Every structure is written in structure tokens, then in C-alpha cells.
Amino acid sequence: MSTPVLSVRGLTTTFDTRAGTVTAVDGVSFDVGPGEVLGVVGESGSGKTITGFSVLGLIDPPGKIAAGEVLLNGRDLRTLPEAEMHRLRGDRIAMIFQDPMMTLNPVLRIDTQMIETIRAHRDVSRARAREMAAEALALVGIPSPVERLRTYPHEMSGGMRQRVVIAIALMLEPDLIIADEPTTALDVTIQSQILSEMQRLLAQRNTALIWITHDLTVVAGLADRVAVMYAGRIVETGPVDDLLDRPAHPYTQGLIASIPSAVPRGTRLVPIRGMTPSLVNLPPGCAFAPRCPHASNTCRAARPDEQARGHGRALRCFHPLETTP
Amino acid sequence: MLAYLIRRLSQALLVMAVMATIVFFGLYAVGNPVDLLINPEADLAEQEATIRRLGLDKPVHVQFGYFLGGLVQGDLGTSFVHNRPALELILSRLPATLELAFLGILIAIVLGIPLGMIAGLRPDAPSSKLIMAGSVIGFSTPNFWQGLMLIMLFAVFLGWLPAGGRGDTVDVLGIPVSFLTWDGLSHLILPAVNVAIFKMSLVIRLTRAGTSEVALQDYVKYARARGLSPTRVVGVHILKNILIPVVTVLGLETGNVIAFAVVTETVFAWPGIGKLLIDSIGLLDRPVVVAYLMLTVFLFVMINLVVDIAYSILDPRVRIRGAKA
Ligand SMILES: Nc1ncnc2c1ncn2[C@@H]1O[C@H](COP(=O)(O)OP(=O)(O)OP(=O)(O)O)[C@@H](O)[C@H]1O
Ligand SMILES: [Mg+2]
Numbered sequence: 001m002s003t004p005v006l007s008v009r010g011l012t013t014t015f016d017t018r019a020g021t022v023t024a025v026d027g028v029s030f031d032v033g034p035g036e037v038l039g040v041v042g043e044s045g046s047g048k049t050i051t052g053f054s055v056l057g058l059i060d061p062p063g064k065i066a067a068g069e070v071l072l073n074g075r076d077l078r079t080l081p082e083a084e085m086h087r088l089r090g091d092r093i094a095m096i097f098q099d100p101m102m103t104l105n106p107v108l109r110i111d112t113q114m115i116e117t118i119r120a121h122r123d124v125s126r127a128r129a130r131e132m133a134a135e136a137l138a139l140v141g142i143p144s145p146v147e148r149l150r151t152y153p154h155e156m157s158g159g160m161r162q163r164v165v166i167a168i169a170l171m172l173e174p175d176l177i178i179a180d181e182p183t184t185a186l187d188v189t190i191q192s193q194i195l196s197e198m199q200r201l202l203a204q205r206n207t208a209l210i211w212i213t214h215d216l217t218v219v220a221g222l223a224d225r226v227a228v229m230y231a232g233r234i235v236e237t238g239p240v241d242d243l244l245d246r247p248a249h250p251y252t253q254g255l256i257a258s259i260p261s262a263v264p265r266g267t268r269l270v271p272i273r274g275m276t277p278s279l280v281n282l283p284p285g286c287a288f289a290p291r292c293p294h295a296s297n298t299c300r301a302a303r304p305d306e307q308a309r310g311h312g313r314a315l316r317c318f319h320p321l322e323t324t325p
Numbered sequence: 326m327l328a329y330l331i332r333r334l335s336q337a338l339l340v341m342a343v344m345a346t347i348v349f350f351g352l353y354a355v356g357n358p359v360d361l362l363i364n365p366e367a368d369l370a371e372q373e374a375t376i377r378r379l380g381l382d383k384p385v386h387v388q389f390g391y392f393l394g395g396l397v398q399g400d401l402g403t404s405f406v407h408n409r410p411a412l413e414l415i416l417s418r419l420p421a422t423l424e425l426a427f428l429g430i431l432i433a434i435v436l437g438i439p440l441g442m443i444a445g446l447r448p449d450a451p452s453s454k455l456i457m458a459g460s461v462i463g464f465s466t467p468n469f470w471q472g473l474m475l476i477m478l479f480a481v482f483l484g485w486l487p488a489g490g491r492g493d494t495v496d497v498l499g500i501p502v503s504f505l506t507w508d509g510l511s512h513l514i515l516p517a518v519n520v521a522i523f524k525m526s527l528v529i530r531l532t533r534a535g536t537s538e539v540a541l542q543d544y545v546k547y548a549r550a551r552g553l554s555p556t557r558v559v560g561v562h563i564l565k566n567i568l569i570p571v572v573t574v575l576g577l578e579t580g581n582v583i584a585f586a587v588v589t590e591t592v593f594a595w596p597g598i599g600k601l602l603i604d605s606i607g608l609l610d611r612p613v614v615v616a617y618l619m620l621t622v623f624l625f626v627m628i629n630l631v632v633d634i635a636y637s638i639l640d641p642r643v644r645i646r647g648a649k650a
Contacts, residue, residue: 056550090552097550102543107565107640116561117551152641168551 011068026232039223231287238313337626402612422597429520441532463526472592489594535567576632
């Protein structure tokens with residue numbers, strides 16, 4: 001693999017709450033290369049969104065990035081002054097937020113929000129910025145983009161809004177896009193349409209993409225590699241097909257067994273038993289141990305370190321499943 | 326839109342009619358102005374003549390009939406005391422009050438909104454605590470006391486500004502205004518500040534509440550994630566979303582200041598309509614009181630109309646339609 005666009009090392013983000021310190025992102029490391037799609041999967045509350053915000057340096061008090069490096073093309077973003085970060089955000093790294101209904105400012109027209117983004121990063125006239133905005137809308141398949149520019153977010157459907165947000169992300173041809181479940185709010189046909197359009201555009205431009213989702217089936221179709229998050233940690237990573245065929249972490253296996261389309265017809269779906277743990281003052285051992293069918297005393301006493309397993313796979317587990325990678 | 330305007334105006338007329346009727350009979354019931362108006366030294370014939378001239382010898386329903394007759398011709402009656410048309414009397418005093426009210430409101434907006442935003446954005450900073458403490462004092466101490474303190478400090482101790490009266494005026498389009506002469510302005514400042522303090526405290530609280538709520542919205546984080554400058558995020562994305570409650574309350578408050586600036590006008594001997602109302606009630610000058618209250622109702626309806634229109638400009642989701650009023 002060529003040098004990664006984004007390289008995250010030991011990223012740890014904590015929130016000081018009244019109940020105690022929440023470690024939302026706990027020693028996360030991963031790389032994304034040019035044109036590569038990294039799928040980040042995990043249950044609700046596993047820290048996917050906070051990982052994305054941490055990369056952008058958008059963690060507000062009481063949260064803080066407690067440790068780690070975020071290298072964009074080799075430059076550590078955590079040491080950059082805030083003014084430099086303003087220049088990067090939206091230009092070199094774009095983020096697509098989770099909820100398309102809440103993302104665009106309700107009292108500003110689409111053109112205002114697109115043009116302000118362009119003009120924050122490019123020294124172009126208002127008229128030129130408007131042209132660029134219309135081109136970006138056309139690119140994501142919005143009909144009559146010039147008229148669409150003059151509408152307010154509430155005058156558009158959820159699917160349209162999500163396309164607008166995707167257009168804004170693609171508009172300035174960033175090196176990296178962080179897409180936080182950008183299609184969960186959409187129906188299945190539109191979802192696959194948007195997915196394939198994004199795939200095409202990103203491949204053309206060699207843009208790196210981090211695709212955050214609950215949905216393993218989306219990841220299977222889109223991602224090159226997958227990182228499975230549990231309670232703020234990446235518990236398993238690997239190339240997508242290999243990992244889905246031969247999960248080594250009991251949690252990954254549990255996730256796969258609970259997807260309706262992944263098991264043969266007539267087989268009962270197996271939900272992962274138990275609940276996601278509270279992140280306040282986690283016990284010392286493996287966070288998944290209380291729910292894990294294979295957990296031993298070792299698991300409850302100590303945190304498993306990450307072990308490389310060859311073929312680009314890595315794992316945090318004392319009792320990996322017997323699969324031959 | 327036209328249907329909407331007509332509806333609003335006819336509502337206003339109805340309220341004005343009801344109001345005029347109630348006040349007319351109410352004041353009749355309170356007492357006989359003749360006892361206050363006529364020089365007790367005057368001889369009987371002279372007294373009779375005056376009573377007849379004012380129409381007070383007729384039964385009340387006949388007097389009301391005359392009043393209605395005059396109303397149709399746009400005549401609101403003639404002041405018992407000043408022997409001038411009531412409307413003319415009020416209008417001659419109105420510029421002084423309008424000037425006072427608008428300057429007061431302007432000060433409240435120009436200072437209140439930024440202070441409220443500072444307090445809302447950084448709630449734990451010492452400056453924010455100071456602002457909020459100030460607004461509690463401004464909010465909870467009586468207006469007349471604030472006025473007296475202002476006079477004590479700036480007129481008596483420091484001697485910077487005059488304690489009362491209106492000072493020099495110049496005519497603009499036939500309307501006397503003070504803010505264009507230095508002497509007039511120096512007379513205007515203290516009463517305007519007196520009017521402003523309470524409104525400003527109100528604006529600060531509203532703005533702070535709105536800001537701290539809006540600042541947490543996804544679209545604000547998204548604006549930051551697009552690399553917009555903090556000035557643009559705060560000055561456009563947050564500000565535009567908090568203006569709606571502020572505009573509503575300020576609209577109502579503007580009406581209040583104009584109609585009931587009595588306290589400030591009395592403390593500072595400001596020759597506005599508030600002082601005229603108090604004097605007229607004291608003398609049972611019925612035509613002036615009735616005309617004054619009708620004008621007030623009209624003013625409130627107009628201000629509400631302006632506020633509604635401002636809404637539809639500020640919030641694209643609100644559209645004025647004839648069907649709903
Ligand atoms: N402001 C905050 N204060 C305290 N804890 C927080 C805060 N923001 C996030 N967290 C915690 O961080 C954890 C991770 O949150 P995150 O939003 O990243 O989850 P997620 O994986 O994106 O979930 P979902 O799939 O539901 O979006 C959550 O358990 C949450 O409790
Ligand atoms: Mg999330």
C-alpha cells in the first residue's frame with residue numbers, strides 16, 4: 001500500500017462527566033490509503049462518530065483528545081494551530097454527518113451554505129462559487145441544480161438533502177471524506193444509488209473514505225477494509241471479504257450472525273446477548289467479556305493487546321475463533 | 326398576503342371599537358370632569374355655559390352618540406382641558422416618546438444581543454457570569470429606582486448629563502427631534518438608558534438561552550466541520566437562528582415602551598405621551614384618554630404585524646398565508 005492519507009495512532013478521546021470519565025475512543029489506530037474505503041462498524045455508542053470528530057479536531061468540552069496522533073499526509077493535525085485546522089476542515093477533510101435532516105442550517109438557503117464553504121477555502125468570485133455549487137449538485141444527480149440552489153433545506157426531501165451534503169463533501173475534492181452513516185435515513189433504492197455514485201466519484205479522484213455504519217451488508221459491498229469497534233476500541237480489522245468470511249473475534253462473529261441476509265434461510269438469527277457496556281469507568285478486562293460466550297478469567301482480568309495475524313488482519317482477543325486465515 | 330392584511334386590520338378596528346366603548350363608559354362612571362375643570366369662583370351662568378359647551382349636560386348615551394358621530398368623520402373629540410383636538414394633542418407629544426422608545430430599544434439590541442451571545446457561548450467564563458449577574462439586577466430592580474440612580478450618578482454627582490426635560494429640538498419634516506442637537510441628545514441619553522436597561526436584561530437572557538441551545542445543534546458543528554470561520558459560525562449560523570424569539574419579545578416590548586413609558590417620562594420630566602396620559606386621567610379628560618388608548622391598540626396591532634412579517638423573513642419555514650392569521 002502507498003503512504004496512507006490518514007494515519008491514526010493510539011487516538012484516545014475522553015469526556016469528563018458527572019458520573020465519571022467516559023472513554024469514548026480508546027487507543028484507536030488505523031490507516032486509510034488513497035482511494036481506499038475503510039468501513040467502521042459497531043453498535044450504537046461504540047465511538048464511531050466521536051472517532052470521526054476527533055480526526056477533525058472537533059471535540060468540545062467536556063470532551064478532549066487525551067492522547068494519540070492524527071497524521072494527514074504525514075502532518076500531525078493535533079499539533080496544528082486552530083487557524084490551520086480551519087483551512088483543512090471542509091477542504092482536505094470533509095465530513096458527512098449522521099442525520100441529513102439536522103445537518104443543513106434550516107434558516108439558510110442551499111446556495112448560501114454551499115457558496116460560503118467554497119469561499120472559505122477558494123479565492124473565487126461569488127458567481128464562480130455559485131457555478132461550482134451547481135456543478136457539484138449535478139454531479140450527485142440532483143435535477144435542475146441551478147433552481148435547487150435557491151431552495152431552503154426544508155423544501156427538500158431527506159434523500160435530496162443527503163445528496164446536497166454529499167455534494168458539499170465532494171465539491172472541493174478533499175483527500176479524505178469521513179461519511180457517518182450517510183445513507184441510513186434513506187430508503188434502500190436511493191441508498192444503493194447514492195452508494196454506487198459515491199464509489200464511482202471516489203475511485204475517479206483517488207479520495208480516501210472512512211465509511212461509518214451499523215450495517216455490515218453496506219460495508220461488504222463498499223469497503224476495502226473493515227474496522228470493528230466495540231466500546232471505543234477497534235477489536236478487529238482486516239480486508240473486508242476475509243474478515244466477513246472468517247471472523248476471528250467473537251464480537252465480529254456475533255455481528256455477522258445477527259444480520260438477516262448473512263445466514264441461510266430458515267436459520268434463526270442469533271442476537272448478541274447482553275447490552276453494550278456503559279463507558280464510564282470500564283472494568284480492567286476486555287470490554288466484551290461480559291457478553292462473550294468464550295470469556296475466561298484472563299479476559300476479565302486484563303485487556304487484550306492488538307496482535308497482527310497476517311493478511312492485513314489484526315485482533316484484540318485472548319481466544320480468537322478457530323479459523324485459518 | 327392582502328387577505329392577511331385585511332384580516333389583521335379589521336381585527337384591529339374591532340378591538341379599538343370595543344376598547345373605546347368600555348373606556349368611554351368607564352370614565353363616565355368614575356366621576357364628573359366638571360368638578361375638576363370648572364373654576365369654583367365662576368358664576369353659575371358661566372359654569373352652565375362651559376358644561377353645555379363640553380356637551381356634559383346631555384345623558385351619557387347621547388354623549389356617546391356624539392362621540393361615534395365624530396369618530397366616523399375621523400374626529401376623536403376635543404380635550405376638555407386643553408381645548409384642542411385630542412388626536413392633535415397626542416400626536417404633538419408622540420415624537421418625543423417615539424424617539425425615547427426607539428433609542429432605548431436600539432441600545433438594548435446593540436448591547437444585549439452580543440452580551441447574550443457571549444454568555445451563551447462560554448457559560449462558565451467569568452465575563453459571562455458578570456453579564457448574567459448584571460442582567461438579573463437590571464431585570465429585578467424597579468424602573469423608577471434605576472432612573473433615580475442614573476440621575477444621582479450622572480446628573481448630580483458627575484454632572485455630565487442633565488437630569489430632565491427634553492432640551493433643544495430641530496424639525497425634521499415638521500417633526501421636532503432631539504437627537505440631532507447636542508443639547509437634545511444629552512437630555513435624551515439618560516431616559517433612553519433607563520428605558521434600555523430592562524429591555525437589555527430581557528434581550529440578554531433570551532439571547533443567552535437561544536445561543537446555548539443552538540450552539541449544540543448539528544448544523545453548527547457541521548458549519549465548523551466545513552471550515553467556516555468562528556465569526557461566520559457565530560454571526561450567521563447561530564445568530565440567525567436565535568433572532569426569532571428575540572424579535573417577538575422586542576416587538577411586544579416596543580409597544581409597551583411607547584404606550585407605557587409613563588415611569589421614565591415622569592422621572593425625567595420627558596414631555597411624551599405617557600406623561601400626557603397620566604395628566605389626562607388625573608383630570609378625567611375623557612376624549613384624550615379614549616383617543617390615547619385607541620391609538621395604543623392600533624400601535625400594538627401594527628407592531629404585531631411587523632413582527633409577523635419579520636418572522637417570515639427570518640425563518641423560511643414560516644410563511645404568511647391568508648388562510649391562517
Ligand atoms: N458530550 C458527551 N458527553 C459524554 N459522553 C459522550 C458525549 N458524546 C459522546 N459521548 C459518549 O461517547 C460514546 C460514543 O459515542 P458515538 O456518538 O461516537 O457513538 P456511535 O458509535 O457514533 O453511535 P451511533 O451508531 O449511535 O451513532 C457514547 O457512548 C456516548 O455516551
Ligand atoms: Mg454516530
